[in-house]
Amino acid sequence: MQKKCPKCSASFNVTDEDILLLDKLSPVINSKKHSLPAPTLCFSCRLQRRLAFYNSRSIYPRKCDLTGKNIVSIYSPDKPYKVYERREWYGDNWDPFEYGRDFDFNRPFFDQFKELLDSVPHLSLTVLGETVNSEFTNDNLIVKNCYLIFDGERAEDCMYGHTFVGITSCLDFAAAVDCELCYETIHCNNCYNCKYSRYSTNCSDSWFIRDCIGCKNCFGCANLRQKQYCIFNEQKTKEEYEKYLEQFDSTSYKTVQDMINKTNEFFLKYPVKECRGEQNVDVTGNNLNQSKDSKDCFDCNKVQDCHYCTNCLVGAKDCSDIHIWGDSMELCYESCVIGVKTQNLLGCYYVSQGADNILYSMYCSRSVKNLFGCIGLRHKSNCIFNKQYSAEEYEDLAERIVEHMKKTGEWGEFFPSSISGFGYNETMAQTFFPLEKDDAKKLGYSWSEYQSPVEADRTIDASKLPDSTNDIPDDVLNWAIVCTDTGKPFKIIRKELEFYRDHKLPIPRKHPDQRHYDRFAIKNPYHLWDRSCDKCSKEIKTTYAPERPETIFCEECYLKEVY
Numbered sequence: 410m411q412k413k414c415p416k417c418s419a420s421f422n423v424t425d426e427d428i429l430l431l432d433k434l435s436p437v438i439n440s441k442k443h444s445l446p447a448p449t450l451c452f453s454c455r456l457q458r459r460l461a462f463y464n465s466r467s468i469y470p471r472k473c474d475l476t477g478k479n480i481v482s483i484y485s486p487d488k489p490y491k492v493y494e495r496r497e498w499y500g501d502n503w504d505p506f507e508y509g510r511d512f513d514f515n516r517p518f519f520d521q522f523k524e525l526l527d528s529v530p531h532l533s534l535t536v537l538g539e540t541v542n543s544e545f546t547n548d549n550l551i552v553k554n555c556y557l558i559f560d561g562e563r564a565e566d567c568m569y570g571h572t573f574v575g576i577t578s579c580l581d582f583a584a585a586v587d588c589e590l591c592y593e594t595i596h597c598n599n600c601y602n603c604k605y606s607r608y609s610t611n612c613s614d615s616w617f618i619r620d621c622i623g624c625k626n627c628f629g630c631a632n633l634r635q636k637q638y639c640i641f642n643e644q645k646t647k648e649e650y651e652k653y654l655e656q657f658d659s660t661s662y663k664t665v666q667d668m669i670n671k672t673n674e675f676f677l678k679y680p681v682k683e684c685r686g687e688q689n690v691d692v693t694g695n696n697l698n699q700s701k702d703s704k705d706c707f708d709c710n711k712v713q714d715c716h717y718c719t720n721c722l723v724g725a726k727d728c729s730d731i732h733i734w735g736d737s738m739e740l741c742y743e744s745c746v747i748g749v750k751t752q753n754l755l756g757c758y759y760v761s762q763g764a765d766n767i768l769y770s771m772y773c774s775r776s777v778k779n780l781f782g783c784i785g786l787r788h789k790s791n792c793i794f795n796k797q798y799s800a801e802e803y804e805d806l807a808e809r810i811v812e813h814m815k816k817t818g819e820w821g822e823f824f825p826s827s828i829s830g831f832g833y834n835e836t837m838a839q840t841f842f843p844l845e846k847d848d849a850k851k852l853g854y855s856w857s858e859y860q861s862p863v864e865a866d867r868t869i870d871a872s873k874l875p876d877s878t879n880d881i882p883d884d885v886l887n888w889a890i891v892c893t894d895t896g897k898p899f900k901i902i903r904k905e906l907e908f909y910r911d912h913k914l915p916i917p918r919k920h921p922d923q924r925h926y927d928r929f930a931i932k933n934p935y936h937l938w939d940r941s942c943d944k945c946s947k948e949i950k951t952t953y954a955p956e957r958p959e960t961i962f963c964e965e966c967y968l969k970e971v972y
């Protein structure tokens with residue numbers, strides 16, 4: 410079925426497999442299957458709509474509205490909501506049923522959901538479990554001594570990064586898994602002491618590498634396998650390598666910037682694989698591993714029979730249109746940030762831990778079952794708009810609301826971006842679909858102007874900093890540095906300065922937000938283009954747009970090239 414997206418005008422195809430999966434995902438209420446319609450928006454617009462709710466990394470100091478204590482929250486102090494510190498929010502000092510209400514069949518569902526969302530106290534941070542000395546982090550599980558890292562689990566002594574699993578002492582990363590002592594890496598797995606590197610696995614003590622596996626002591630190399638002492642893809646002796654590294658002044662900001670440009674240019678000589686990933690069977694997408702029979706999934710591991718899923722790193726089955734998470738997740742549709750033994754979820758945001766049969770709800774967890782339009786419930790079942798019903802009453806009322814939503818055109822759609830609690834620029838939508846303020850407003854998104862104050866003894870333009878870290882005094886910790894790109898002031902913290910000194914790295918000249926955007930701009934978009942292999946002309950689907958300068962090989966040609 411060929412459709413035209415009413416939002417971006419792109420034409421998109423809803424395939425027979427999509428329809429089959431939607432049938433499998435259609436909720437059964439009162440012993441009757443309520444079919445999900447084919448999506449109205451294209452995949453990108455659906456993803457953007459979900460992401461406009463997802464504030465993973467904009468956090469602010471503010472007060473808890475229950476205790477008055479100073480806390481850190483994803484809600485800036487100027488937001489109109491009540492915000493409770495997360496331990497209080499999960500505690501017994503308030504009752505989400507107090508905000509319960511009847512459903513009004515004369516009004517659209519989403520309008521009524523927004524009123525509930527505006528009244529229920531909000532969770533300060535989306536953090537599961539206890540963190541240790543990591544107040545300024547969010548969207549994570551089990552982190553210790555970390556600062557400004559987001560979306561992941563298990564990290565110790567890490568700063569400034571997004572998406573991680575099991576990392577130690579890493580700084581400025583995007584998508585780091587099982588890495589240690591890495592800096593400015595993108596999509597690296599099981600790497601140790603790698604700097605300015607991308608898409609590499611099982612590598613150590615290397616600089617500026619791309620698509621390398623099992624390498625150590627390599628510099629400026631691409632597509633190498635099990636190599637040591639290579640510089641710009643040429644084999645050197647140990648002595649030559651060490652001599653080269655000695656003359657490379659990595660403490661100099663200018664030297665490093667020049668090297669980034671040089672390596673980017675050099676890498677263009679080496680082909681990239683149509684799609685990155687290992688151990689997949691019958692999949693399309695990118696950055697996929699150990700996955701099977703899945704279509705157009707990106708940054709996912711262990712997904713099976715899934716369509717249009719993104720960032721599900723810990724496994725999913727029979728799901729469509731999910732951004733973030735997984736872990737024994739089955740039969741879920743049009744949801745964001747859901748996981749841990751969840752099944753039969755539709756239109757959910759931040760619903761987790763044993764949730765089953767949940768429709769259009771947010772912030773519900775811990776063995777919840779049969780909820781519809783609920784916010785902030787734990788250990789509850791058969792509730793609608795935060796009101797308790799009997800099992801029979803639930804089935805009857807839920808069925809009537811579904812029929813109502815079919816008439817209003819809301820059934821099968823995710824919440825409209827207009828009811829998101831965040832400015833577009835505070836959410837991950839800005840990372841994946843960056844917009845200027847005026848354009849975002851024209852498209853109906855809200856925009857946050859709030860900025861946490863930066864306290865400092867003096868302000869210095871980043872361009873005025875001494876070139877070498879060796880010449881930066883300790884006093885830099887008291888300075889507000891003005892970002893070269895955005896003019897936004899930022900500070901360096903002590904632990905971070907020690908890292909730069911220990912590893913002979915330059916001090917960043919850009920605000921952490923801009924560094925995050927820069928890394929994600931290097932990551933390929935969640936979009937597949939039809940192209941042909943630059944070697945054998947076979948037709949391929951790739952995240953490299955046809956106009957990009959890289960040479961793209963099909964998997965077969967790529968493997969012949971690198972092995």
Ligand SMILES: [Zn+2]
Pocket residue numbers: 414415416417418419450451452453454455
């Ligand atoms: Zn669209």
Ligand SMILES: [Zn+2]
Pocket residue numbers: 942943944945946947962963964965966967
């Ligand atoms: Zn080929």
